[in-house]
Amino acid sequence: MLPNVAFDAADLAAKDRAHLIHPWVDLGLTKDADPLIVSAAEGAYVYNVHGQKMLDGIGGMWCVNAGYGRGEIADAMAEQARRMAYFSPFGMIGNPPAIEFAARLTQYTPGDLKHVFFTTGGSTAVDSALRFVHFFNNFHGRKQKKHIITREYAYHGSTYLTASVSGKPADRGNMDLETGFIHHIAPPNPYRRPEGMSIEAFCDAKVKDLEDKILELGPDKVAAFIAEPLLASGGVIVPPPGYQRRTWEICRKYDVLYISDEVVTGFGRLGHIFASKEVFDIEPDIITSAKGLTSGYIPLGAMIVSDRLYSTLTDKAGRGQVFANGYTYSAHPVSCAAGMANLDIFEREDICGHVRKTGPYFHQRLTELADIDMVGDVRGSHFMVCVECTSDKKNKTVPPAEWNVGKRIFEKCQEKGLLARPMGHLVVMSPPLIINRAQIDTSVDILRQGIIEVMDDLKREGLW
Ligand code: PMP
DSSP: OOOOOOSOHHHHHHHHHHHOOOTTOOGGGSTTOOOOOEEEEEBTEEEETTOOEEEESSHHHHTOTTOBOOHHHHHHHHHHHHHHOOOOOTTTOOOHHHHHHHHHHTTTSSTTEEEEEEESSHHHHHHHHHHHHHHHHHHTTOTTOOEEEEETTOOOOSSHHHHHHOOOHHHHTTSOOOOSSEEEEOOOOGGGSOTTOOHHHHHHHHHHHHHHHHHHHOGGGEEEEEEOSSBOTTTOBOOOTTHHHHHHHHHHHTTOEEEEEOTTTTTTTTSSSOHHHHHHOOOOSEEEEOGGGTTTSSOOEEEEEEHHHHGGGSSSSSSSOOOOOOOTTTTOHHHHHHHHHHHHHHHHHTHHHHHHHHHHHHHHHHHGGGGSTTEEEEEEETTEEEEEEOSBTTTTBOOOGGGOHHHHHHHHHHHHTEEOEEETTEEEEOOOTTOOHHHHHHHHHHHHHHHHHHHHHHHHTTOO
């Protein structure tokens, strides 16, 4: 059936430039851009409209966890769309896939996280979590307990509120964001720790940052700390060992809610459906999920709330506890049917087990790239790894933006049949979780060649 090449590539590219607004793009470059147009995919491979077959090292956008071409998920969606494509979820109206999927998800959540609010993606899941926290404190008469602590280099989404709790410096410049009740502390990035500081001392310092910020604002004014277990889009930052648990304990100590944003780390990427408890030994108050929840086959997100919080709102009707938050497409039956089929695949094929077995190999193979002059750091865990490039390894210097290191590596790798995600001077690898060892070896070989060729080009151009 593949590859699907029945496209007029030039016509599509022209229409793209003329009419399609892409997310996260330098708009000034769009007029002359040559877009990568992908049109078919199977397993761990994606095909562009010219029929070129490429290994997907990006996993779509760290989301196609079960891999491409899963007829089972497509069939589940088609069947649900035929039976009942949609009905309003507002009030006490339910649909079987949403109800069943919510119940099934809670078999995997830690502690008493038993209540699921389905959203349209990760941003709306995080947005809902933040709004829930405010609603919860208002309801309990703690109207002053509103401040949210987050971290620089966090990424939590692209609504006004979630962009505001995000912290990638490059994204904050041209947008107006909420600053009144949102506070960023420094990221726990061991690669950037002060010269000579031990990893343990660095962990102490980063945990103290959170405690200091809570004390500075006043614990009675701080509502929540939001954290990705590993900071994903901010550059796969892996906090020092114990950081997650210790920050969670600080939150408990000061009655600050802990929101664990598992949009990327969930659904197998670190070897578990949710990583909070199994990997980091924390029981958050709220978990947010999306992406791998449907393996990217259709948009869906979830905010999952602990019974400890939720039950305080449900004991008696009519006290003004309407949670005025929700979407036309909350609990969409077709999305939830896809989620169920996706979970069936995870369970039947033990995808998490495969990740636990093969993920360390993927990470270790990529770590070998650290012998390249231009590679400053390789970090991550399982199928979530980032290669940080540098123009001066010893001083960990970030290469000048004009060198376009990430983009150049992306292009070299694409020519050779690998899609790797460029982020400034970083290259992120987050393949579908079904990738096998041979495909891992091919990916790493291509990435090595790509980085070396870019380095050679920079030297030839007299830039380096
Ligand atoms: N949280 C995290 C940790 C993410 O990485 C992302 C997206 N990359 C989001 C939230 C937002 O998800 P979405 O793009 O589905 O809205």
